[in-house]
Each structure stands twice: as structure tokens, then as C-alpha cells.
Amino acid sequence: MPLDARIYVAGHRGLVGSAIVRALKHRGYRNILTRTRQELDLTDRRAVDAFFAAQRPEYIYVAAARVGGIWANNTYPVDFLQTNLEIELNVIRAAHDHQVKKLLFLGSSCIYPRVAPQPIKEEYLLTGLLEPTNQPYAIAKIAGIELVNAYRRQYGDRFISAMPTNLYGPGDNFDLETSHVLAALLRKTHEAKVSGSPAVEVWGTGEPRREFLHVDDLAEACLFLMDRYDDAIPINVGVGEDVSIRELAELIGRVVGYQGDLAFDATKPDGMPRKLLDVSRIHRLGWRARIPLEEGIRHTYQWFLANATARPGPSA
Ligand code: GDP
Numbered sequence: 001m002p003l004d005a006r007i008y009v010a011g012h013r014g015l016v017g018s019a020i021v022r023a024l025k026h027r028g029y030r031n032i033l034t035r036t037r038q039e040l041d042l043t044d045r046r047a048v049d050a051f052f053a054a055q056r057p058e059y060i061y062v063a064a065a066r067v068g069g070i071w072a073n074n075t076y077p078v079d080f081l082q083t084n085l086e087i088e089l090n091v092i093r094a095a096h097d098h099q100v101k102k103l104l105f106l107g108s109s110c111i112y113p114r115v116a117p118q119p120i121k122e123e124y125l126l127t128g129l130l131e132p133t134n135q136p137y138a139i140a141k142i143a144g145i146e147l148v149n150a151y152r153r154q155y156g157d158r159f160i161s162a163m164p165t166n167l168y169g170p171g172d173n174f175d176l177e178t179s180h181v182l183a184a185l186l187r188k189t190h191e192a193k194v195s196g197s198p199a200v201e202v203w204g205t206g207e208p209r210r211e212f213l214h215v216d217d218l219a220e221a222c223l224f225l226m227d228r229y230d231d232a233i234p235i236n237v238g239v240g241e242d243v244s245i246r247e248l249a250e251l252i253g254r255v256v257g258y259q260g261d262l263a264f265d266a267t268k269p270d271g272m273p274r275k276l277l278d279v280s281r282i283h284r285l286g287w288r289a290r291i292p293l294e295e296g297i298r299h300t301y302q303w304f305l306a307n308a309t310a311r312p313g314p315s316a
């Protein structure tokens with residue numbers, strides 16, 4: 001992308017979108033288009049079309065989505081399915097109608113079957129049943145990937161999809177009902193330390209395994225893929241290693257400096273037993289994650305201390 005290209009980052013206030021904007025600015029891109037949800041409602045087809053007609057973006061990162069952790073996904077299935085379908089339809093259709101040069105659509109590792117062999121290769125998509133706690137979100141994201149590929153096939157559009165693993169970092173949602181596990185445990189552990197509480201509550205059994213990618217690494221991958229990737233296969237973006245939720249909670253305890261115990265609440269769901277992406281495809285292209293988990297958690301904890309108490313609900 002030339003440095004003066006008109007680049008629209010949809011969802012620039014979210015975890016992913018804000019990291020993409022930081023990465024673009026850092027590289028010297030000077031024509032970055034953003035709109036808040038109040039300025040442009042991406043579920044409104046006419047508003048989206050008018051925005052594209054007026055601003056003529058040339059490159060698009062689709063990081064706008066209704067997102068949330070296991071509890072939010074389970075509790076608001078309509079929002080996670082319907083809002084995401086609407087955003088995808090409106091933005092991808094407008095990108096085609098207004099001759100966008102290239103579009104990168106962000107999916108999620110939860111699109112893969114619940115019991116996929118690990119690590120999960122891109123070709124396992126649609127080979128088995130989904131994890132029920134996030135099936136509506138996963139189906140919306142699978143529909144987005146299919147739409148991207150439909151435009152590729154029918155019109156030759158240079159639209160691509162990337163599938164990040166579980167993400168964390170500055171700008172994360174620390175609201176305990178809607179956040180993902182890493183942000184939730186950082187906050188709970190910090191609060192347990194401050195209040196002198198004897199234990200941190202950890203949902204589920206602690207046995208599920210997850211892979212955690214720092215969002216600044218993901219943003220670098222998104223810039224890399226925009227330049228170097230042009231294929232229908234939705235490409236995995238991860239670190240290639242995972243930890244159990246128990247190990248994560250212990251690591252967070254060390255970073256925060258908390259001496260208490262972990263109290264597992266088995267009445268809360270575990271979700272997918274394991275979710276580790278096979279990242280050999282993106283490694284072969286020449287990209288690798290750089291930020292080690294402990295360093296990334298330290299960095300995120302600093303950000304949390306400086307910026308966050310609770311943020312309101314799931315963000316788009
Ligand atoms: P998932 O990767 O889609 O399952 O989403 P999450 O990040 O929300 O949850 C990952 C795992 O962490 C699940 O097994 C959760 O039960 C577990 N977990 C443990 N404590 C928490 C917590 O406080 N919040 C969340 N969201 N998950 C937790």
C-alpha cells in the first residue's frame with residue numbers, strides 16, 4: 001500500500017482496529033479513515049454505502065464486529081449472529097460496489113470445529129460441529145469468509161480473510177461479564193491483590209488450553225498480509241503455542257504479584273477443550289509473532305493500570 005493510500009479501518013476503537021491504526025501510523029500512513037459507531041452505523045446499509053461513495057477508501061481492514069467472551073456469546077446469541085452478519089454484508093458489498101483495491105476481513109479461531117485435530121490447519125474449516133457456546137458468532141464469521149470468497153470467485157475481487165487466535169493487549173475489554181479470559185483474569189487478580197482476597201475465581205476447570213496473541217503482533221500480521229497475501233484460504237494468525245487456563249492464571253498471578261490461590265468455578269463453561277492454530281502457512285510466507293506471552297501480559301497490565309477500570313459492554 002502506498003503511504004498516501006486511503007485506508008479505512010472499520011472498528012478502529014476496538015482491540016484489533018486500534019492496534020491496526022497504531023501500526024499504520026507507525027509506518028507513516030497518512031490517510032487513515034475511521035468512523036465511530038455514532039458517526040457511522042455499520043449495520044445501516046445506506047449509511048455504509050454513502051460513506052464509501054463519499055470517502056472512496058482504497059484498502060479496508062474489517063475489524064468491526066460484535067465481540068465478547070464465553071458468557072456474552074452464550075447470553076446474546078441474536079446480537080452475535082445478526083449484528084455481525086449485517087456488518088459483513090454491508091461493508092463487503094460496499095467494498096465491491098466502490099471498487100476497493102483490497103480488503104482484509106478478520107475472522108476468529110472459533111470458526112473451527114470443536115474437536116478439530118490440533119494444531120488447527122486452515123483446511124479443517126467446515127469439517128465438523130462447532131463449539132455451542134459461540135456457534136452464532138462462528139457462523140456469522142464463516143458467512144463473512146464465504147462472502148469474501150464469493151466476491152473473489154464471481155468478480156475477481158482481491159478480498160482476503162485472516163483468522164486470529166485468542167487476542168489480548170492494550171485496549172482490551174476488562175468488563176468481567178463480556179471480556180475474554182486474559183483480560184478478566186488480569187483484572188480479577190489485580191483486584192484480589194488490592195483487596196487482600198484469599199483467592200481469584202477462575203471459570204471452568206482450568207483445563208482448557210488456549211493460544212494468546214498480542215494484538216500488536218496481529219496488527220503487524222494484518223499489514224503484512226495486505227501486502228503479501230492474495231488467496232481464498234483464510235489464513236491463521238497465531239503464535240503456535242498454547243497454555244492451559246490454570247497456567248495462564250498462574251502466570252498472571254506472577255505478573256501482578258498476587259500470592260493467593262485459584263478457586264475454580266466448575267459451574268461455568270469450559271468451552272472448546274483446545275484451540276491452537278497451525279501457523280505454518282503464515283510462517284512460510286515469512287511472518288512470525290514476536291511478543292512472548294509473559295512480556296505481553298506485563299505490557300497489558302501496565303496499560304490496564306494506566307487506563308482501565310471497567311469499560312462498558314461488548315464493543316463493535
Ligand atoms: P473462548 O476462548 O471463546 O472460550 O473465550 P474466553 O476467553 O471467554 O474463555 C476461555 C476459557 O477461559 C474458558 O474455558 C473460560 O471458562 C475460561 N475462563 C476462566 N476464567 C474466566 C473469566 O473470568 N472470564 C472468561 N471470559 N473466561 C474465563
